[in-house]
């Protein structure tokens with residue numbers, strides 16, 4: 001047998017450009033709330049000498065991403081964009097002394113997603129196929145909404161139910177922050193009352209917020225309340241680093257315990273997965289190190305009997321990356337979809353749409369499978385022309 005196909009010629013990185021998104025940043029429910037003009041989500045364009053551009057997304061302030069690109073430039077200039085895992089790891093390995101797991105890791109996440117996008121475009125394959133194959137053609141998105149007073153919460157769920165969503169997550173806002181267990185229960189009951197038949201409801205305490213006031217006893221009591229309401233998971237019930245308390249909570253709780261959205265680097269997940277802190281782990285592909293890192297975390301979790309659900313909801317590209325892993329990995333039954341975000345719904349050529357079953361199709365076009373629309377992106381970033389320039 002002969003193997004005659006020549007190797008693909010290298011595709012060299014010429015520039016990497018960041019586009020901070022501003023103007024319609026969705027609220028986070030944070031105690032120090034995100035303002036519309038704050039940039040917490042940033043798009044990345046990796047430009048190459050072959051005329052192929054890859055796009056990615058970072059959940060971090062655009063100014064930090066731009067600074068990170070300056071630091072990383074000597075390491076990525078001229079690199080072969082067809083080797084995402086090697087190039088991303090090179091960036092990680094050579095910057096360990098500058099705050100691994102922080103802004104640089106976040107920025108590398110966007111670069112890594114863009115490199116996978118380039119590899120897909122160069123080979124004509126979707127990232128899902130490149131990363132292992134297609135286990136499924138569609139997946140259930142859960143609509144992520146901020147908690148609010150019970151009546152408002154019920155109206156919000158009803159609004160997105162009418163748009164076709166069948167699963168919901170409510171979180172942050174007043175929940176757990178007013179020392180009022182009756183209010184917390186009333187919000188959950190109001191949301192439950194508006195679910196479609198067979199619908200799911202997840203609850204996110206958002207304990208990574210500044211000055212989270214509660215500990216293990218609150219989490220145990222609240223988990224009981226949520227189980228009584230037949231809630232489908234309890235997310236970030238404890239401050240993010242409370243490993244031992246998470247282990248205790250998971251063992252004691254009747255409903256699944258989830259978390260991990262603020263952890264970065266695959267290494268940070270090892271104790272949480274191997275010690276049994278979570279029933280479901282939720283790495284964020286736009287912070288954790290990108291697709292290369294997220295995929296390894298998801299496989300590690302699987303090998304320890306822990307489910308994986310992605311948290312890359314921040315932009316259409318984060319969601320698109322999660323969709324590719326939702327097919328490349330076995331048994332992924334959900335992706336997060338933030339309700340009403342311009343940066344998810346209004347920056348790509350063909351917006352995401354739910355089918356009659358409330359499911360999202362997983363694109364099988366080359367690369368990340370969705371295409372940014374320059375005119376739409378230009379509404380939310382200061383210099384869209386530079387971001388999309390062909391140079």
Ligand SMILES: [Mg+2]
Pocket residue numbers: 171204206235236261
């Ligand atoms: Mg969360």
